[in-house]
Amino acid sequence: MLPESVFVAVGIILATTSFFCLYRAVKGPSAPDRLVAVNVIGTKTLVILVLFAFIYGRTLYIDVAIVYALINFLSTLTISKYLEKGRVTG
Incomplete structure (x- = not known):
């Protein structure tokens, strides 16, 4: 099996x-469960972007993945702070 086909199979999985x-x-029993699910989806999207970078040999996808990881992390922090305190500031 070629490495490219392994990357494609992992991306499909x-x-x-x-x-x-x-x-x-969508159906999570609580807001923290929904937050974790959205965070996992973001992380899987990040891994798929890195796989695209390896498949196509383009470093641009790595840069996009890094920015996406930062946005995913900051949004998770913001939403978890809102869930904990009921507000984002202070």
Whole structure:
């Protein structure tokens, strides 16, 4: 099996398992469960972007993945702070 086909298979598996997380994000029993599900979807998207970078040999996808990881991290922090205190500031 070629390395490219392994990357494609892993990408398909990650995309498929993201639907389970999407179900948890929509039907989650509580807000923290939904937050974790959305964070996992973001992380899987990040891994798929890195796989694209390796498959196509483009470093631009790595840069996009780094920015996406930063946005994912900051949004998780902001939403968790809102869930904890009921407000974002202070």
